[in-house]
Amino acid sequence: MTHRILFVCLGNICRSPAAEGVFRARAPHHNTDSAGTSGWHIGEPPYGPMQKAARARGIELNDLRARQFVAGDFDRFDLIIGMDANNIADIEDLRPAGNETPVRLLTDFAPQIGADHVPDPYYTRDFDGALDLIEVAVEGLDAHLRG
Ligand code: 4NP
Numbered sequence: 001m002t003h004r005i006l007f008v009c010l011g012n013i014c015r016s017p018a019a020e021g022v023f024r025a026r027a028p029h030h031n032t033d034s035a036g037t038s039g040w041h042i043g044e045p046p047y048g049p050m051q052k053a054a055r056a057r058g059i060e061l062n063d064l065r066a067r068q069f070v071a072g073d074f075d076r077f078d079l080i081i082g083m084d085a086n087n088i089a090d091i092e093d094l095r096p097a098g099n100e101t102p103v104r105l106l107t108d109f110a111p112q113i114g115a116d117h118v119p120d121p122y123y124t125r126d127f128d129g130a131l132d133l134i135e136v137a138v139e140g141l142d143a144h145l146r147g
């Protein structure tokens with residue numbers, strides 16, 4: 001079954017494009033996209049150091065371009081996945097009345113890690129640590145979607 005999955009972070013240049021790239025490589029039959037709650041990097045490709053860290057694992061992100069999350073995304077996707085609690089709050093602020101699209105934390109799909117968010121490597125500079133967590137969570141997401 002094909003699902004429509006949207007990954008969301010703050011800038012849409014580090015965590016959410018990385019999650020999208022890891023997920024589409026693993027499960028290419030789904031419709032995927034990513035977006036930022038901010039409009040700070042609209043039109044930009046993923047951040048260079050994140051692209052480099054992903055490429056070292058065989059994950060290509062260079063075709064992706066940042067866009068801002070919009071209320072209409074609630075109707076265009078079956079599942080919206082944020083990277084931290086601020087993302088979830090900013091997403092929920094735009095939920096249209098009556099819409100019931102699930103919004104989850106990516107870390108919900110990696111309970112064995114015990115993390116409650118994906119730390120932002122734009123600030124921590126730990127791009128590999130973010131990718132490690134994203135890879136485990138995407139595996140859990142894939143399993144969840146397979147039921
Ligand atoms: P992201 O990281 O939300 O994982 O894309 C960020 C990238 C850029 C900024 C903040 C977070 N920024 O402040 O420009």
